[in-house]
Amino acid sequence: DGLEGHCRVLNYDGRRLVLRTDSPAWNTLLRYHTPDLLTRLRRHAPLRGLASLHIRTAPATPEAKPRDTAPPRGLGPDTAALVRSLADTMNDERLRLALRRLADRHTTAE
Structure with a gap:
């Protein structure tokens, strides 16, 4: 499973990028690679002003289960x-x- 299944962008204000991971393990991995990630992300024009990367952990939101539509x-x-x-x-x-x-x-x- 790749990073895209475990990480989402919460906010970007031009200087600070906030990411949400679904587990502490992914949070730790991203924090460890933050310096390299900042360098790579700044290569893209929209992210040239990126100064910091903040990582939060929150479990993925469970998908709503369809209700049983059968009559009681x-x-x-x-x-x-x-x-x-x-x-x-x-x-x-x-x-x-x-x-x-x-x-x-x-x-x-x-």
């Missing part, structure tokens, strides 16, 4: 029947009604 699975028929029978044993009216609503809304996703 409902209760299967057997589970719905079990929830209904459980509801029938409840003394608490609110809990009994909530369990019945849950069982009545079941859908089978197959």
Whole structure:
């Protein structure tokens, strides 16, 4: 894996170039080579005024994982029947009604 996969430019103000590396190992390597890097970078017209190189370390930002777009699975028929029978044993009216609503809304996703 080359440097381009581990280093990004954060800022350049005409005198100071700020780089971000994704690990302390790459940071150390770049700091070790800073004098040579400055000499090489100054050879390019846009970077002739470069006076310093600053290196920061921050982990690469993880890519956003796509959300699961599948509809939520409902209760299967057997589970719905079990929830209904459980509801029938409840003394608490609110809990009994909530369990019945849950069982009545079941859908089978197959």
